[in-house]
């Protein structure tokens with residue numbers, strides 16, 4: 070290239086056509102080399118780069134001659150090192166920007182990010198008036214801030230005697246007004262932004278919690294409580310904070326930058342251009358860093374949620390841990406989890422250090438080029454030393470502003486992953502059948518399982534928990550579901566309570582599929598009491614009335630008396646207002662079961678399912694409960710291991726490995742001697 074240029078310079082016929090001819094030849098040559106050496110995507114990138122590299126200089130020369138014809142006869146491009154470097158740098162820069170941000174293959178990705186951010190902005194809609202006010206104050210504050218140095222300069226001019234002493238009052242007055250304005254507007258902006266952010270947080274948390282509550286049971290099996298609570302609290306907080314605060318800083322810095330640019334362009338457009346070149350260069354480096362750190366941030370988030378879950382599980386199960394003396398094992402488990410988090414954070418730290426180093430080096434390089442350019446400007450008389458000093462005084466805050474804008478961009482981009490996770494939960498459609506509207510006044514309570522096959526979503530499809538189960542629960546009668554552990558009793562109950570949907574077959578209540586019923590009505594009419602009932606922190610009364618709007622204390626007491634629970638409740642510290650503690654931790658197992666039975670009975674259900682619900686009650690309490698449950702002609706489904714309870718049933722269904730093994734009345738089963746003895750042996754041996 071050098072040789073060619075020197076040749077052209079030496080020849081007497083140096084002119085624009087020669088320049089074009091030379092660069093076209095250079096282009097063809099480089100294009101051919103690129104086509105031979107590379108293929109695929111690299112080849113097309115190289116071809117685009119060579120086109121830019123070779124065609125940019127003749128275009129520039131042509132433009133220069135058209136805009137300002139040279140005084141001396143044009144003698145072709147001189148082998149000027151700075152021009153060569155400028156051409157190569159700008160081609161490289163343009164190419165990198167195009168390939169990284171503007172070409173079509175990254176468009177979809179960008180669009181996603183853009184859509185996600187726009188979506189977050191729509192959540193600010195109810196606060197738009199607050200936001201307009203906040204941004205208004207922000208701009209006013211920035212304008213005041215920008216003029217403070219100017220008025221300070223004027224005051225100093227007056228003090229130093231360069232201006233009339235009579236103007237001192239005016240100058241001080243203006244400075245005071247602008248400083249008070251700046252403080253006032255900044256304060257107002259900050260306050261309004263904080264309020265808006267708090268409102269946004271509340272709205273987002275409400276939305277997310279609402280969506281979570283609608284999800285099917287399997288969703289909660291897949292996503293553990295620690296992870297969900299982390300999304301609900303830290304991630305939503307982070308999401309609102311990042312978007313709102315970064316928008317705040319970005320607008321402030323942009324307004325400041327525009328105002329400063331105006332002044333700097335007036336001083337020297339060449340140096341301003343060089344200052345601006347720093348921005349895309351740093352943006353490219355930052356983009357690479359963001360992509361890497363985005364992944365690491367997601368890993369940190371995930372690891373953090375797991376650690377939180379592990380810690381809360383350990384603290385929650387401290388009694389079991391103590392009784393098995395496994396404190397050291399738990400500590401080791403937590404230590405391993407912490408090590409994982411540490412490794413991710415260490416990697417993140419290394420990336421950050423390397424990024425900082427590269428960024429500083431690039432800034433330093435640009436500064437060197439600027440000094441060389443400034444030297445040539447001063448020597449050609451196009452820039453005074455005073456102007457250069459002013460320029461540098463503006464340049465530092467200007468670079469800081471640009472860095473702030475890029476930092477905000479980076480921060481926002483790295484939060485996109487977190488935001489999209491939160492939004493994916495908000496948008497998630499629960500995999501449940503649509504609720505019906507059936508709510509008949511009279512319900513008989515006949516339940517029929519028709520060839521029901523079901524496997525848990527997390528289990529293998531070829532290992533169903535229920536295989537073509539067909540059974541009938543007669544209205545007004547007691548049906549017992551018995552079988553060994555793992556035979557599918559609880560699965561039947563879960564399907565009956567619509568916690569899961571069967572893959573095949575139908576479950577009918579009074580001849581109608583369960584999903585045809587209105588869910589509020591259905592769950593009031595079909596009540597379940599399980600072996601380990603879940604109570605919420607609050608009073609006993611709150612737990613009994615849970616979800617009921619119109620329930621008097623008299624009614625609560627009436628039901629409690631019927632199952633002989635009133636006495637023990639009255640003896641408690643605050644009677645029905647006694648706090649049960651977290652998850653009912655202050656109550657004994659049997660007391661918890663009593664509360665759960667009262668909670669079910671107070672709803673006056675037509676069908677009641679007792680899933681080993683009386684296992685922790687003493688014999689008298691158990692009898693009282695069974696008497697009350699069997700009263701009023703309710704349909705009762707008892708899930709039991711114990712033959713003693715099954716003996717009271719009108720109909721017994723025996724399950725084995727997810728299928729109905731035998732069924733009939735107690736007498737019928739007794740007649741089938743083998744079956745009876747097997748059942749008796751198995752059930753008694755299991756219950757000890």
Ligand SMILES: Nc1ncnc2c1ncn2[C@@H]1O[C@H](COP(=O)(O)OP(=O)(O)OP(=O)(O)O)[C@@H](O)[C@H]1O
Nearest residue numbers: 525527528534552553554555556557558559560561
């Ligand atoms: N949440 C679940 N995810 C995957 N598989 C499950 C789940 N719950 C139960 N199973 C499996 O389904 C089968 C039936 O379990 P189920 O709980 O219905 O039995 P069960 O008769 O109620 O036992 P138990 O009397 O011990 O409660 C078992 O093989 C069990 O491993």
